[in-house]
Amino acid sequence: MSREKKISIKEIANISGVSVATVSRVINDNGRFSAETKRKVLKVIEETGYETNYIAKSLRMNKSNTIGILVPDISNTFFSNVVQEIESVLFEDGYATIICNTARSKEKEQAYIKMLKSKMIDGLIVISGFSDFETDDLSESLPVVCIDRKIKLNSHTILIESNHYQGGFDATEELITKGSKNNIILTQHNRLSSTVERLSGFKAAQKKYGLPTTDNSIIAIDMNKNHSRSEAIKSALYPRLATEEGISGIFAINDRLAIEAVRVILNFGLKIPSDVKVVGFDDDPISRYCYPPLTTMQHNVGVIASKACQALVGIIQQSTDPLTSHEVVPVKLIRRETT
C-alpha cells in the first residue's frame, strides 16, 4: 500500500507554467484569466488527476462545506429515515454530512460537538435526545436546527418537529370513534418533548369526548431494564384487563410498546380490535408486518428533512435568521387492523 503523495496546486502551476494564483482562479472560475491559460491549466489538471484538498481549503476559508448530524440511535427506524433523507438533500446542496451516533450518552454528545466544531462544520442538525444540554450556547456560534427536541425559548435555534400533540389527539380520537370509552396511554418515563406532547394530545381528545384522564389512564414503563419491558407491560396491564370496566383502548407512545401491548392482550385471551383497540406511533416497518397489523401515526419524514435542510442552509448562506424558527409538521393516521 503505497500512499503516493497527492498532487497540489503548486505542481499544476509548475507544469502548466503559470502561478498558483492563476491555477486557483481557474479552478474556482473566478474570471481574470485568458481562455488560453484556462485551457492549458484544465488540461494539466485533467492529466494529473489533481483533486482539491478540502482540508487546506477549509483552513483557508474557515468553512468546510460539511454539516454534522447528532442522532441518538441510528438503528431506530424513524431516526435513520430522517438522517437518510437529510443526507440526500444536503448532498444535492454540495454539503458533506458527518453523522454522529450519540447512543443517548451526554458525554459522547459533548465529545462529538467538540470534534465537529474543530472540524469547522458549517452547521449542525440535532435529532431528538434529551434537552438538558445547551444547544443554546451552541447556536450562538453555529447554525443549529433541532428536530423533535425542545430548546429554550430565547434561543436562536430553529426547531422542526412532528405535531406530536395532534398525533396523540388523532390516535386517541381513533380509539374513541371506533367505540372505545375506557382508554389509557402507554408511555415511558422520560422528559422528551415529544412524549409530553403526545400525552397532552391524549388528554385533549379524552376531554373533547367527555372522557376523564386520571392517574389510572396513564401507564408509564421504565425503560432502564430493557429485558423486562415485556414483563413490565404485562404486570401493568393484566389487572386492568380483567376488571368489569376493563381497558378497551390503548394509545401507545411508540410502535414497540404497542406491539408488546398487543401480545399481552392476545395472551390474556382478549380479541383485537373487538375487545380492545390499539394505536401506536412512528409507523415503524414492524407495524405493517406484525399481527395484527398495527394502526399507527406516520411521520412525514420527507418534509421534516427538507424543512430542516432548507432552514439550515438558509441561515448558513445568508448568515441571517430565517423567517420561521419553529415548524410543526402534521402526522398522519395509518389505519390498520388494531382499531
Next chain:
Amino acid sequence: MSREKKISIKEIANISGVSVATVSRVINDNGRFSAETKRKVLKVIEETGYETNYIAKSLRMNKSNTIGILVPDISNTFFSNVVQEIESVLFEDGYATIICNTARSKEKEQAYIKMLKSKMIDGLIVISGFSDFETDDLSESLPVVCIDRKIKLNSHTILIESNHYQGGFDATEELITKGSKNNIILTQHNRLSSTVERLSGFKAAQKKYGLPTTDNSIIAIDMNKNHSRSEAIKSALYPRLATEEGISGIFAINDRLAIEAVRVILNFGLKIPSDVKVVGFDDDPISRYCYPPLTTMQHNVGVIASKACQALVGIIQQSTDPLTSHEVVPVKLIRRETT
C-alpha cells in the same frame, strides 16, 4: 448569531508569555518544557477555553483521525446496526466517523470517495454494495476494509463477511430436518456475493440430503419495481403451491422476502409451519414480531464490527499488512415459529 473568532495557539502563547512552539509542546505533552511553564500554559488554556483546530492539525500532519464508512442504505436494519457498532468502537479508539449513505448509487459512491479522500481520511470501511467499482485502486493509496463485499483476489483490501454459505446451508438444513423435502430458495436478481453464497449453501444442503436443485428450485424476484414485489412473489408461488408435489419449504434470502412469502402462503390457505416451512435471513426486528414469528439467520454484528475496526486500525497505525486479509464470521440459526 455571532460567530466569535476561535482562539488559537498563538493567543495562548501571547497570553502566557511563551512561544507557540512551547504551547504546542505542552498540548501534545512532548516533554522539553519546565513544570512551571506547563502549569502556566495549561491555566491559560483552561481559562480561555481553547480547543485544538483539527483542520489545521490535519493539514500539518497529513492525517485526520477520521475514517469514512460507505453504506448502501442506512435504513436497512443490518447495515445500521453494523454502522452503529463500528462507530462505537472507532470512537473509543479516538477516530471520528463519517458515515456516507450511497443509496446504492455508483455516482454518489464515487463522489463520496472523492470527498473523503480530500478530507484526508485515514481509512475507509465499505459495506456491501455492488462490487463493480474499483476498491482495489482505492486500497493502493488508502487502508480499506470491506464488509460483505467481494473484491478482486490480488487486492490489498481486507474482507470481513458473514458466512453466507453456512447460513444458506443451515437454513436449508433446518427446512429438511423439520421434514420438508420440496424446497425452494426465494432470492433476488443481483450480483452481491452474499446472495451468491447463500444460494451455494442452499444447493449444498439439498445435495447432502439427496435433494435436487433444479431451475424450479430457484425463484428470483426482480427488485426494480418495489411496489409489485408482493405481487411478483404471489404469482411465482401460487402455481407451485397448488400442485401435487407442492412446495413445502422456502429459504428466503432475506426477512422481507420471507415475510411476503409467509403472507402469500397464508392467503393461499396453507398452514405454517405444518404445510410449508419458511426460513429468512438477517434477523430483522420484524422477524420477531411478524406472524408467525420467523425462523431466520442472525448475523454476529458485534464481531463483524470489531474485526473490521481492529483490522483497519491495525493497518493504519502499523502501516503494515495484517495477518489475515479475509475473515468469515458464522451466522446463527434463530428458530422461531415458521419451522
Next chain:
DNA sequence: TTGTATGCGTTATCAT
C-alpha cells in the same frame, strides 16, 4: 490577465 506575497492554525526542525 497574471504574479507575488501573506495568512489560515498546526507541528517540526533547528538554533539557542
Next chain:
DNA sequence: ATGATAACGCATACAA
C-alpha cells in the same frame, strides 16, 4: 527548556 521559522495546500489583496 525555549524560541524563531518553515511548511502543509489553498485563496486573495495587492501590485504589475
